Amino acid sequence: MKIGELAKQVGFTVETIRYYEKEGLLHPALRDPANNYRRYDHSHLERLIFIRRCRTLAMTHEEIQVLLQARVQPNASCETINELIDEHIHHVQARIAELQILETQLIELRGQCRAAHTTRDCGILRELDHPTEELTEPAVVHSHVPGSQCRGGQHK
Amino acid sequence: MKIGELAKQVGFTVETIRYYEKEGLLHPALRDPANNYRRYDHSHLERLIFIRRCRTLAMTHEEIQVLLQARVQPNASCETINELIDEHIHHVQARIAELQILETQLIELRGQCRAAHTTRDCGILRELDHPTEELTEPAVVHSHVPGSQCRGGQHK
């Protein structure tokens, strides 16, 4: 099948599939000599479903690579896999904990200004200007789960 | 003071401070004519502390810009600020909910393989290969909070 069909079946965009090929997650497809279109078979589809499942579980490409490797070594121990999942769970849990602290702090902050005043008298701005003790600690330190690299202030 | 000193006082790296200047979060510093070094005063320090606090609370630069704007308009209504914080809280809460679903799914998955077998018999790989009903739904759809853009599989 062609890439559009594959995309539809598996629920990725065609761009994503091409991207996965470039990244080495998906084996390069054979090309139709006539027009250079990619041609896919059932094994590609299975692999993509596997990948999709892993991404749904917020695994990185690196983690997925490990699992894909393991998948083609039926006689190896699956301990690596268990450890990978365990670690991943820990990351997720750590992230949740961080965000819960963040939530608490934000609600506390929000409480500084219940009614609408002028910004001059806004308790929120005041709080942000002169951080209170217990609100000063970084809520979000670091993590590897969903989007850690992008947000969450780990200042140094 | 020079940038290194400022960095130490406020807890950012010098690179981050220069980056903030380039992004427009921080006003460009005056330069020492002798050597072109940046020179900072107390207002820069205050502004950076404000920014740091906001980043600790995982706000985007865009959100911080809004707050910084508001900060210099003492007579304006602070309703915008309240709304911004409220929305931010919602994002964080939504993100937590997503991650909790993810956690549940991962633990369920992990349960498929308690002892270490060969990968051939690994319940985890089996599950990833042939997704079960209730585990098929995307746990992480989207969000704007801490790192949404980077991770979390929103396939299409």
Place this chain on the structure above:
DNA sequence: CTTGACCCTAAAGCAGCTTCAGGGTGTTTA
């Protein structure tokens, strides 16, 4: 024979930095 749906590549964009390459400045110490 043109319209529209599909395919291709390479490069840039997103967020918020960090790192690197390449090069000055300034103080201290041998």
Place this chain on the structure above:
DNA sequence: TAAACACCCTGAAGCTGCTTTAGGGTCAAG
């Protein structure tokens, strides 16, 4: 006085997982 070392500068690339854009072929239907 010269080397060593800490600090400053700029511009560009790298990180993650895609998405978007630009520019261009292929192919079936009307």
